[in-house]
């Protein structure tokens with residue numbers, strides 16, 4: 001027994017500190033890879049929803065689109081919603097990738113559009129939400145609905161009012177996107193002028 005222990009102690013002493021460190025790191029990496037693969041084995045994506053002709057017909061009846069147009073929208077949705085995770089849902093990063101060509105870039109307008117698309121507020125856009133949201137851009141959509149959509153786009157905090165700070169945030173986003181250089185005074189003047197003008201118009205239109 002003593003001879004076995006001394007033999008083990010002797011053999012372990014043959015490993016240098018760097019070799020022992022490598023062995024520990026190897027163990028950690030193997031554990032991480034095992035758990036990573038386990039995620040795929042045990043947490044498979046839920047099945048993607050299937051849309052029958054009746055579903056497309058029902059969606060067409062609640063929008064201005066014909067059944068053929070809803071079908072074309074479904075093809076577009078499938079393409080956009082499978083760009084990162086093919087789960088039948090359009091995620092924020094997938095919309096960013098479609099419109100900005102990158103999934104990571106922050107964009108206030110795009111985030112706000114995504115929030116408006118996501119009617120059920122569950123963090124992903126399903127096909128029905130997608131079709132309903134695009135309905136607002138249909139040539140026959142009413143002016144009132146378009147104004148309502150534009151109002152909600154700027155009403156960042158969803159209070160029913162467009163506040164000065166929200167106008168400032170939107171203007172800053174536009175300036176950032178267009179690489180414009182504006183002084184703080186000039187920006188304030190634009191907000192003052194645009195704020196009073198647009199708010200009165202919104203109230204007038206509503």
Ligand SMILES: [Ca+2]
Nearest residue numbers: 081085087089
């Ligand atoms: Ca997806």
Ligand SMILES: [Ca+2]
Nearest residue numbers: 118120124125
């Ligand atoms: Ca949703």
